[in-house]
Amino acid sequence: MSGVLDAMLDSRLGRLACQFGKFGIVGVIGLAVDTAVVYALVFGAGLEFFAARVPAFLAAASTTFALNRAFTFRGAGDDPLHRQWAKFVAANAVGGVVNYAVSVGLESTLPVVQAHPFLAVAAGSVAGMFLNFAASKHLVFKGA
Incomplete structure (x- = not known):
């Protein structure tokens, strides 16, 4: 059985599946950072949820960049490094917009x-994950 699994x-x-799994693990860590910053800014600093999402995204994106x-x-x-980080944030901006739209849409209605x-x-993170993986793999970390 080991031979089949190895193959x-x-x-x-x-x-690709292993890489996507690693990306998912890193994403969970990014989700924790994103959530911690949102909670700190909303419940600690009194910011509105909508305003807290932007710095939370940047903190999570920087964390996931380093880990990925x-x-x-x-x-x-x-x-x-600085150029690759900028490409990562820019490439993941589309997923970030999806993430933001889903999270704000849910927060404002439910x-x-x-x-x-x-x-x-969490819902926003999952919604943007597939776009972010493709952008990261093909635009930022070419050849991976």
């Missing part, structure tokens, strides 16, 4: 989500 993991689809660069797409792309902003942040 599957060595295939192009298997490598070191873990998911290690050794891919040869741009300088009382349960208003009481528990984590639900909006």
